[in-house]
Amino acid sequence: MVIYGVALLSFCMLVGVFVGDLLGDLIGVQANVGGVGIAMLLLIILSNLSHSKFTLGVPTEKGIGFWSAMYIPIVVAMAAKQNVIAAISSGWMAIIAGVAAVVVSFAMIPVLSRIGSGDQHDS
Amino acid sequence: MILESLSAVLEKNALIAAFAFVGILVWISYEISARFTRGHLHGSAIAIMLGLVLAYVGGRATGGTQGLADISLFAGVGLMGGAMFRDFAIVATAFGAELEALKKAGLVGALSVVIGVVLSFVVGAIVAVAFGYTDAVSISTIGAGAATYIVGPVTGTALGADSGVIALSVAAGLTKSVLVMIGTPFVAPYIGLNNPHAALIYGGLMGTTSGVAGGLAATDPKLVPYGAMTATFYTGVGCLLAPSVLFLLVRALV
Numbered sequence: 001m002v003i004y005g006v007a008l009l010s011f012c013m014l015v016g017v018f019v020g021d022l023l024g025d026l027i028g029v030q031a032n033v034g035g036v037g038i039a040m041l042l043l044i045i046l047s048n049l050s051h052s053k054f055t056l057g058v059p060t061e062k063g064i065g066f067w068s069a070m071y072i073p074i075v076v077a078m079a080a081k082q083n084v085i086a087a088i089s090s091g092w093m094a095i096i097a098g099v100a101a102v103v104v105s106f107a108m109i110p111v112l113s114r115i116g117s118g119d120q121h122d123s
Numbered sequence: 124m125i126l127e128s129l130s131a132v133l134e135k136n137a138l139i140a141a142f143a144f145v146g147i148l149v150w151i152s153y154e155i156s157a158r159f160t161r162g163h164l165h166g167s168a169i170a171i172m173l174g175l176v177l178a179y180v181g182g183r184a185t186g187g188t189q190g191l192a193d194i195s196l197f198a199g200v201g202l203m204g205g206a207m208f209r210d211f212a213i214v215a216t217a218f219g220a221e222l223e224a225l226k227k228a229g230l231v232g233a234l235s236v237v238i239g240v241v242l243s244f245v246v247g248a249i250v251a252v253a254f255g256y257t258d259a260v261s262i263s264t265i266g267a268g269a270a271t272y273i274v275g276p277v278t279g280t281a282l283g284a285d286s287g288v289i290a291l292s293v294a295a296g297l298t299k300s301v302l303v304m305i306g307t308p309f310v311a312p313y314i315g316l317n318n319p320h321a322a323l324i325y326g327g328l329m330g331t332t333s334g335v336a337g338g339l340a341a342t343d344p345k346l347v348p349y350g351a352m353t354a355t356f357y358t359g360v361g362c363l364l365a366p367s368v369l370f371l372l373v374r375a376l377v
Contacts, residue, residue: 013214020281023367036210036277037363040217047218067215072167073145074212076152077204078276079174079297080145081192082290085182093265094291097250098298101243101269102306105328108242109314112235112324 005056005063012043133196141199148173163308163341168301168334171272175297178290188286206280213273216332217359231320232353235327240361243270243330244369247295259374261288266373267365268292271331272300274361281366300334307338316342319349326350330357 013036020035043064047056133140152173153166160169178190187193192201202208247269251262264284268275268291275292278284284292307316307325315321326335326349335354339346 009211009215009218013211016214017210024281035281035362036213037359037361039210039214040359040362043214043217061218064215064218067212068218070208071212071216072170073142073149074203074208075273076149076167076170076174077141077145077200078209079171079204079272079293080148080177080181080197081190081201081204082175082178082293083182083188083286084175084179084190084290084294091294093250093254094268094294095298096254097247097265097269097295099302100250101246101295102299102302102329104242104246105239106306106310106314108238108328109316109321109325112231112238112328113315113321115231 001057002059002063002066005060005065006067007063008046008056008060009043009064009067012046013039015039016042130196134198137199138202139199141197141203144197144200145203148177163305164301165304165334165336168297168304171297172301175294206276209273210277213277213358213362216355232323232327233356235324236330236353236356236360237364239328239330239357240270240274240364241369242328243299244361244365248373257377259370259377260284262377263365263370263373264288264292265295266369267361268295269299270296270361270365271358272296273358274365277362278365278370282370296331299329300331303329303331303334303338304341305338307334308341311342316346319346322346322349323353327353327357330354330361332358 016037016039017035019038023035047064149166149170152170155169156162156164156166174191181191181194181197182188185193189201191197192199192204244263244266246266248262248266250269251265256262256265260279260282261284263282264275264279265288267278272293273296275296276289279289279292311317314325316325322339325339329335329338329350332351332354335350339350
């Protein structure tokens with residue numbers, strides 16, 4: 001049933017957000033700490049468990065797959081509701097931050113590739 | 124009369140109207156991508172850029188802070204693009220990620236994700252400080268935005284950042300995503316991005332899913348699954364680290 005997949009996804013998200021809230025209280029941050037990340041880990045673990053212990057039916061997987069496929073459209077809607085006016089008043093910063101992150105990350109690829117090829121696990 | 128009842132229908136069924144509206148927007152974007160950029164600029168990047176433009180138009184028209192969602196006809200966009208649906212869809216994308224496949228990617232693949240998140244966060248945070256931000260919440264949100272346009276708003280929302288700062292973090296992440304898409308085929312020969320091993324590391328370091336998918340597709344379509352594999356974990360790791368460890372680090376330093 002499709003609803004099983006959606007329910008599993010909901011369960012993971014609610015648990016993740018709940019644990020994230022608890023973590024926030026624990027650390028003393030008035031915030032949710034990593035709730036979405038925890039939910040993702042939980043879903044990965046649960047869906048990997050299911051390969052050996054029990055199998056998710058195809059409709060169940062479709063229930064999760066649908067929301068995964070809705071990711072880009074939802075991000076588009078998210079972009080359309082942002083306070084862009086406020087962002088533009090200091091526009092260069094966003095662009096410089098983005099460009100700098102890409103340049104530094106690109107530069108890092110050959111460095112990490114070399115570390116990897118030094119491994120005996122090199123493919 | 125007809126227009127009035129049409130707008131009444133759209134307002135009454137706001138979320139459904141948003142689905143239809145975003146669908147049209149995405150379709151137009153993919154058409155633009157295919158026809159005018161021959162697929163070089165990914166349709167999703169164009170759609171997000173159009174979304175930001177519409178948010179600007181909405182903000183100009185209403186003077187509100189919710190972009191297009193402040194126009195009553197498009198109120199559903201606010202719900203569809205709100206934190207609840209956004210986080211739900213993000214969690215769902217983790218389903219595609221296989222623990223086994225990542226284990227096969229080896230330590231370097233996992234390492235590249237963590238290094239990628241920290242590297243982009245630090246660079247973004249430094250730029251934020253250089254532009255005069257002094258509070259840990261704003262600096263962390265912008266740093267997180269330099270990771271991806273998802274990690275930025277997730278971090279910003281979690282830390283209670285100003286909506287304007289969250290928009291900046293999305294803009295930083297979008298700049299990154301677009302640049303990765305456009306730049307990858309050009310830099311690929313210089314950074315040795317021509318084998319699965321390098322693609323795994325590339326996905327982990329860049330992290331922006333649409334950027335990586337678009338960038339690798341334009342470089343060598345065979346490399347897409349390897350880059351996408353590590354990139355899938357990036358947003359999760361970013362959402363885990365940015366509002367927690369990295370934020371605490373920034374707060375300790377500021």
